[in-house]
Amino acid sequence: EAPAPLKVMISGAPASGKGTQCRMIADKYGLVHISTGDLLRAEVSSGTEIGKKAKEYMDNGKLVPDQVVTDMVVSRLSQPDVQERGWLLDGYPRSFSQAQSLESFNIRPDIFIVLQVPDDIVIDRCVGRRLDPVTGKIYHVKNFPSESEEVSSRLITRSDDTFEKVKSRLETYKQNFETILPTYSDLLNQINGNRQVEVVFQEIDSLLQKICENTSANKLTK
Numbered sequence: 701e702a703p704a705p706l707k708v709m710i711s712g713a714p715a716s717g718k719g720t721q722c723r724m725i726a727d728k729y730g731l732v733h734i735s736t737g738d739l740l741r742a743e744v745s746s747g748t749e750i751g752k753k754a755k756e757y758m759d760n761g762k763l764v765p766d767q768v769v770t771d772m773v774v775s776r777l778s779q780p781d782v783q784e785r786g787w788l789l790d791g792y793p794r795s796f797s798q799a800q801s802l803e804s805f806n807i808r809p810d811i812f813i814v815l816q817v818p819d820d821i822v823i824d825r826c827v828g829r830r831l832d833p834v835t836g837k838i839y840h841v842k843n844f845p846s847e848s849e850e851v852s853s854r855l856i857t858r859s860d861d862t863f864e865k866v867k868s869r870l871e872t873y874k875q876n877f878e879t880i881l882p883t884y885s886d887l888l889n890q891i892n893g894n895r896q897v898e899v900v901f902q903e904i905d906s907l908l909q910k911i912c913e914n915t916s917a918n919k920l921t922k
């Protein structure tokens with residue numbers, strides 16, 4: 701019997717590198733990457749009711765109301781691909797009430813990873829971030845410029861990546877982060893995210909490897 705699939709939560713300030721690391725984790729471990737920011741941006745760009753509600757909060761760097769985000773996440777988590785392949789939750793939970801909702805459904809991760817990056821660095825990362833709407837790849841004007849003219853001509857900037865909006869997002873993050881910590885204190889792993897992408901990934905990778913080894917060892921002794 702195959703071991704139970706991995707369940708991973710990743711948290712951190714705006715532009716701490718969650719999306720970048722999640723792509724690498726999902727590639728290697730086959731987990732379903734669920735980013736509430738990406739899900740909400742998709743709702744906004746398709747002009748749905750959820751998108752209409754969410755847009756104003758996102759533009760102001762505030763949290764979208766808990767119920768809206770929680771319904772979206774819980775329904776995604778119940779899909780068969782998630783049950784089969786495991787999940788990687790990026791940017792959720794972000795408030796005490798969101799963490800409590802997951803607890804009430806008995807949804808707990810194997811590990812809670814927090815990427816730590818100083819404020820001045822995250823501001824610079826946000827302002828320089830560019831996205832490829834075709835591949836979903838994340839770039840940065842200085843740190844990770846695009847590979848070709850063709851790609852660079854189609855890159856877009858997120859509307860909440862201005863200096864003022866990033867400051868407000870950072871404030872929101874700081875106000876809420878402490879309130880979710882107690883729920884996951886036994887699973888908490890804080891990682892220095894202010895290093896090269898590959899170095900950060902190596903550290904996450906070795907933590908995940910350990911969990912996989914422990915789960916298969918437990919299965920064998922049962």
Ligand code: AP5
Nearest residue numbers: 714715716717718719720736737758764791825829839840
């Ligand atoms: P969301 O999209 O989740 O935004 P965020 O938390 O602000 O995080 P980012 O997507 O900005 O950054 P990231 O950590 O993924 O960094 P990335 O890898 O891109 O949420 C947006 C909004 O949606 C929220 O403000 C809120 O309104 C709403 N929302 C979302 N979830 C919600 C929830 N649960 N409840 C309520 N509302 C919610 O990297 C950033 C840049 O840095 C890139 O340019 C990248 O190339 C570069 N970079 C990455 N790693 C490195 C490195 N190691 N070294 C140098 N550069 C790097």
